[in-house]
Amino acid sequence: MLAGRAPSAASAPSATAAGDARWLDRSVAFVWLATGVLVLHPYYRAVGGAWLARLRLGPWAMWATCGAEVALGLRLCFGPPRAWLVAVQLGAVGAFTLVLAVLEPTLLADPFGALTKNVPLAAVVGTAWVVAREGWTARARRLLRAGMAVVWITEGLVPKILFQQPHELEVVAGSGLVPMDPALFLRLLGAAQVGSGVAALLLPRGRLLRALWGCQLAALAVLPVLVSLHDPLLWVHPFGPLIKNVPILAGTLALVRRC
Numbered sequence: 001m002l003a004g005r006a007p008s009a010a011s012a013p014s015a016t017a018a019g020d021a022r023w024l025d026r027s028v029a030f031v032w033l034a035t036g037v038l039v040l041h042p043y044y045r046a047v048g049g050a051w052l053a054r055l056r057l058g059p060w061a062m063w064a065t066c067g068a069e070v071a072l073g074l075r076l077c078f079g080p081p082r083a084w085l086v087a088v089q090l091g092a093v094g095a096f097t098l099v100l101a102v103l104e105p106t107l108l109a110d111p112f113g114a115l116t117k118n119v120p121l122a123a124v125v126g127t128a129w130v131v132a133r134e135g136w137t138a139r140a141r142r143l144l145r146a147g148m149a150v151v152w153i154t155e156g157l158v159p160k161i162l163f164q165q166p167h168e169l170e171v172v173a174g175s176g177l178v179p180m181d182p183a184l185f186l187r188l189l190g191a192a193q194v195g196s197g198v199a200a201l202l203l204p205r206g207r208l209l210r211a212l213w214g215c216q217l218a219a220l221a222v223l224p225v226l227v228s229l230h231d232p233l234l235w236v237h238p239f240g241p242l243i244k245n246v247p248i249l250a251g252t253l254a255l256v257r258r259c
Contacts, residue, residue: 013135021132027250029076036069041236048238111159111168112241123147124247141259149200156193160186171230
């Protein structure tokens with residue numbers, strides 16, 4: 001997919017599709033830029049330094065990585081799409097996910113999606129490339145639809161049903177909005193999220209599917225606000241659990257508008 005010939009003039013994407021691809025790219029660029037620039041925050045450096053120490057790396061690795069992320073984000077914002085750029089992004093996301101999952105497998109059950117949100121992030125990267133070359137083809141829609149659906153399934157099933165985390169239970173209990181046992185509430189919410197993700201995969205295109213995506217958009221906007229009221233430092237966490245909602249929002253909005 002990355003090394004194929006450029007599309008002919010007859011099959012080139014429309015200006016609308018090209019614009020969609022650029023906005024998807026920029027939503028990913030926001031993640032690279034934010035996770036790079038936020039190294040200036042002391043909490044980011046404290047958390048990042050602790051993880052690097054487990055890998056026997058010093059602070060230099062954090063600064064070098066963040067510098068590369070800023071450069072990558074700027075290139076995405078201001079340069080044309082290239083196959084190597086897609087490969088670099090997917091390689092970086094994959095390596096980051098693999099290293100941390102091996103180092104600390106419980107991160108796969110992080111309630112805020114520190115690693116699981118890397119799947120829809122990669123899907124947005126791939127979709128932007130396909131749309132830029134081909135327009136909104138069937139495979140572009142399938143890729144984006146699967147990427148946006150999987151985050152609801154993983155975040156509903158793993159941290160809310162199978163492996164509940166004390167931090168998330170504290171968020172629910174401290175919100176004052178849940179008149180029931182926090183553990184039971186999380187299981188019910190997790191079941192609803194899994195159902196939402198499965199429906200997003202299986203429902204035929206039409207009003208019902210667009211309504212579901214609209215509900216997911218609302219949840220993606222509201223849930224981070226509620227979480228950050230309990231722990232605003234999650235916005236400056238080096239793994240970007242809340243920042244990664246930006247490309248997920250962009251991908252879901254693209255589905256509502258184009259699919």
